[in-house]
Amino acid sequence: MVSPSDDYKKKVIKRYDGFSKYYDSLDTGLVQTTVERRKKAVGLLNVQPDHIVLDVGTGSGLVLPWIAKKLISGKVYGADLSTGMLEKARERLTPDIVDRVELKVEDIEAMTFDDDFFDSMIATYTLTTVPDPWKMMRECYRVLKPGGVFVMLDTGPPSKKRGIPVYLWMRLSAILFGYTKINRRLEDYLPPGLVIESEERFYGYTVYLTVMRKIK
Numbered sequence: 001m002v003s004p005s006d007d008y009k010k011k012v013i014k015r016y017d018g019f020s021k022y023y024d025s026l027d028t029g030l031v032q033t034t035v036e037r038r039k040k041a042v043g044l045l046n047v048q049p050d051h052i053v054l055d056v057g058t059g060s061g062l063v064l065p066w067i068a069k070k071l072i073s074g075k076v077y078g079a080d081l082s083t084g085m086l087e088k089a090r091e092r093l094t095p096d097i098v099d100r101v102e103l104k105v106e107d108i109e110a111m112t113f114d115d116d117f118f119d120s121m122i123a124t125y126t127l128t129t130v131p132d133p134w135k136m137m138r139e140c141y142r143v144l145k146p147g148g149v150f151v152m153l154d155t156g157p158p159s160k161k162r163g164i165p166v167y168l169w170m171r172l173s174a175i176l177f178g179y180t181k182i183n184r185r186l187e188d189y190l191p192p193g194l195v196i197e198s199e200e201r202f203y204g205y206t207v208y209l210t211v212m213r214k215i216k
């Protein structure tokens, strides 16, 4: 039987497979600040040369080379359900980093990785896209090692009232162009044992860069 989430998942795959050819030019080509914020998010991962890192909903794999360049014996996994987006990610893998990156067709709501597998993980603009954010966060918690860091960059309701006009404009754009659910609040989906260590806000307090840690 197909659950509403399965239907939604099929829509997400169809949308991103179709969108994959234009994703980079529309998302990061037009809005350079989103590239800078992703770089900042990678910096907060504190990647060590032997780390095993997960990029949750990697899409076209923008952050993968930045992580891979910090690794020696470690590996970064890029997980996504859209094969179109993963093909774009593959194009980024230059000979110097290709051995340190593994692209995987994975449902981030039900991953095939073992418990406590990753030293750290990152999710950029994924929480607002995934059909079931509770399942995604529960899975991320499961596969993260105790003590590991989870860095999230995404859009959500503003943390201060003066961000409301920007938020309303972004919400309208999200509905018209992105079909993304920017009304989701990360705090509502935190599993017990995953705690927020720091949060920075940008763009009218609507874009957040949050560092979480698995404490048990």
Ligand SMILES: C[S@@+](CC[C@H](N)C(=O)[O-])C[C@H]1O[C@@H](n2cnc3c(N)ncnc32)[C@H](O)[C@@H]1O
Binding pocket: 009, 012, 013, 016, 056, 057, 058, 059, 060, 061, 062, 079, 080, 081, 082, 085, 106, 107, 108, 109, 123, 124, 125, 126, 129, 130, 131
């Ligand atoms: C807005 S894109 C962000 C991509 C990338 N992280 C970035 O910063 O450009 C969201 C990605 O999440 C993926 N996604 C959504 N739901 C998923 C799921 N259940 N399993 C795996 N990937 C999923 C989509 O296919 C898409 O590539």
